Amino acid sequence: xxxxxPKPEDLRKACVEEALAIIGESGLEHLSxxxxxxxxxxxxxxxxxxxxxxxxxxxxxVGRAYAxxxxxxDERPRSLDPAEDLGNMGKAYLEYARTHPLHYxxxxxxPLPNPTEHLEMMRQAAHAFSLLRxxxxxxxxxxxxxxxxxxxxxxWSVMHGLSGILRGDAITGxxxxxxxxxxxxxxxxxxxxxxxxxxxxxxGI
Amino acid sequence: xxxxxPKPEDLRKACVEEALAIIGESGLEHLSxxxxxxxxxxxxxxxxxxxxxxxxxxxxxVGRAYAxxxxxxDERPRSLDPAEDLGNMGKAYLEYARTHPLHYxxxxxxPLPNPTEHLEMMRQAAHAFSLLRxxxxxxxxxxxxxxxxxxxxxxWSVMHGLSGILRGDAITGxxxxxxxxxxxxxxxxxxxxxxxxxxxxxxGI
Numbered sequence: 001x002x003x004x005x006p007k008p009e010d011l012r013k014a015c016v017e018e019a020l021a022i023i024g025e026s027g028l029e030h031l032s033x034x035x036x037x038x039x040x041x042x043x044x045x046x047x048x049x050x051x052x053x054x055x056x057x058x059x060x061x062v063g064r065a066y067a068x069x070x071x072x073x074d075e076r077p078r079s080l081d082p083a084e085d086l087g088n089m090g091k092a093y094l095e096y097a098r099t100h101p102l103h104y105x106x107x108x109x110x111p112l113p114n115p116t117e118h119l120e121m122m123r124q125a126a127h128a129f130s131l132l133r134x135x136x137x138x139x140x141x142x143x144x145x146x147x148x149x150x151x152x153x154x155x156w157s158v159m160h161g162l163s164g165i166l167r168g169d170a171i172t173g174x175x176x177x178x179x180x181x182x183x184x185x186x187x188x189x190x191x192x193x194x195x196x197x198x199x200x201x202x203x204g205i
Numbered sequence: 206x207x208x209x210x211p212k213p214e215d216l217r218k219a220c221v222e223e224a225l226a227i228i229g230e231s232g233l234e235h236l237s238x239x240x241x242x243x244x245x246x247x248x249x250x251x252x253x254x255x256x257x258x259x260x261x262x263x264x265x266x267v268g269r270a271y272a273x274x275x276x277x278x279d280e281r282p283r284s285l286d287p288a289e290d291l292g293n294m295g296k297a298y299l300e301y302a303r304t305h306p307l308h309y310x311x312x313x314x315x316p317l318p319n320p321t322e323h324l325e326m327m328r329q330a331a332h333a334f335s336l337l338r339x340x341x342x343x344x345x346x347x348x349x350x351x352x353x354x355x356x357x358x359x360x361w362s363v364m365h366g367l368s369g370i371l372r373g374d375a376i377t378g379x380x381x382x383x384x385x386x387x388x389x390x391x392x393x394x395x396x397x398x399x400x401x402x403x404x405x406x407x408x409g410i
Contacts, residue, residue, distance in 0.1 A: 109314070112374035122378030129379035149381045150392040153370070157393055158359075161366025165358070169317035173327030174334035176354045187355040188362055195400030 005041045012050040014040055016060045023061070024102045028110060033057060059118035062110075065103040066124035072096045073131050082138035083193055089135050090159055090189050097163035108160060132156060139196055155192060162188050210246045217255040219245055221265045228266070229307045233315060238262060264323035267315075270308040271329035277301045278336050287343035288398055294340050295364055295394050302368035313365060337361060344401060360397060367393050 006014035018036045032054055033047040040046075051057040076092040079085040097104045107125070115122045133152040142148070165171050166184065176184075211219035223241045237259055238252040245251075256262040281297040284290040302309045312330070320327045338357040347353070370376050371389065381389075 108373055108375050109369070115374065115378040125375055125378045126380040129381075146392075147385060149385055150388060151396070153367075153381060153389055154363075154393045154396045157363050157366035157370055159366065160369055161362035161364065162358075164314070164365055164369060165362055168313055169320065170313055170330055173320040173330045175331040176334075176358060180352060180354055183355060184358055187351075188359045191356070191359045191400045194402070195396045197399070 011040075011042070011046060015047050015050060015057060016064060019057045019061050020064075020102070023106070028058075031058060055113040056118070059113045059121040062106050062112060063118070063121035063124045065100075065107050066121070066128050068100075068103060069096055069107060070124065070128040070131055072100075073128065082135070082140065083196075086135045086139065086155070086196075087189050087193065089132065090155070090192065091185070093159045094163050094166075094185060097159075097167070101167065104163070109164075129156070136196070141197060151196065154195070158188060158192050216245075216247070216251060220252050220255060220262060221269060224262045224266050225269075225307070228311070233263075236263060260318040261323070264318040264326040267311050267317060268323070268326035268329045270305075270312050271326070271333050273305075273308060274301055274312060275329065275333040275336055277305075278333065287340070287345065288401075291340045291344065291360070291401075292394050292398065294337065295360070295397065296390070298364045299368050299371075299390060302364075302372070306372065309368070314369075334361070341401070346402060356401065359400070363393060363397050 015036050018039050019031055022031050022035055022039070033051060034044055036047050036057065037044050047057065051060065073089055073092050073096070076085075076088040079088060112118075113121070129152060132155060133148045136142075136151050136155065137148045162185070171181070220241050223244050224236055227236050227240055227244070238256060239249055241252050241262065242249050252262065256265065278294055278297050278301070281290075281293040284293060317323075318326070334357060337360060338353045341347075341356050341360065342353045367390070376386070
């Protein structure tokens, strides 16, 4: 589809949006600055004013996904109980993965442009990770012995793994009764709380 | 590459092996019974003696991956301590994902042929899952209140998530110090033990 030509001052943003649309409709292998220009009805050279290469526009797309994801985690219902707050972040994580599968794949399941060359993209990734690390640091009874980074990696593993399993096909045939699957998320969040030494609200509540 | 023509009695096995090779070299979208026949130097019709469609040969490839994965888990070092035994299974899981990335992707990160039409594939998937469920059932102090299936799903989430994160690119830029990454696996396995109410050997041991 050919869009209305964007105003010059909006071109950068329009390029990033169009790049995401191309990836979503046709797959990552069809992303090129030439295709972005064609769909925006601008000259072949126009996107180069803002992006040196395909990797640079991809890095901008992925960086925006990290920023969007971080905003989503930040907008979770807040609780004064740090364990419940972390549970709410876990739910927000799973909800984002379910409702934004393209963004999620781009952030975590797709080869990224070289991180050392795309610092803004990785700054956004580090910001999202820092929200998780900070929520963990609020948990009571933490000693300095166990780095919050490692526990954040543990929590991230649980969330990333559960979301991948629930989006995948293997789960349908491994012998978990259908009725039990609706308990999967609360059960896993509960075990996560036990693991961190402070149980989140019990499953089913 | 054109292979030596297989003996008729070996054709089924040769087709499955060639299908896996095609997926590994060219990607899933290049798998077809015609391409399998061409590479095996047999007639276009020959693979149809064993497989009704592309989905049927794909299901055989994926089923063999599940069987291979289950064998790998089964061959872990055994321990009389159920917690340590589960830890060994966790290590075997991560090791398999790292050393067999193509098999792993096919089992857990690729759309599967319709499970209800490919029962042998799903029987192999269920067998692999049952090994995990049985290891969990051996843990001391388990009551009947918490179904082993849900805890197996929890453990699977942790393993699947960690293996995906360690294979992915995002981990390089989120701000975890490089030196800490080598502690990721023992730390996550330790937290997993805490979650299940019985700590596995402490990290670093």
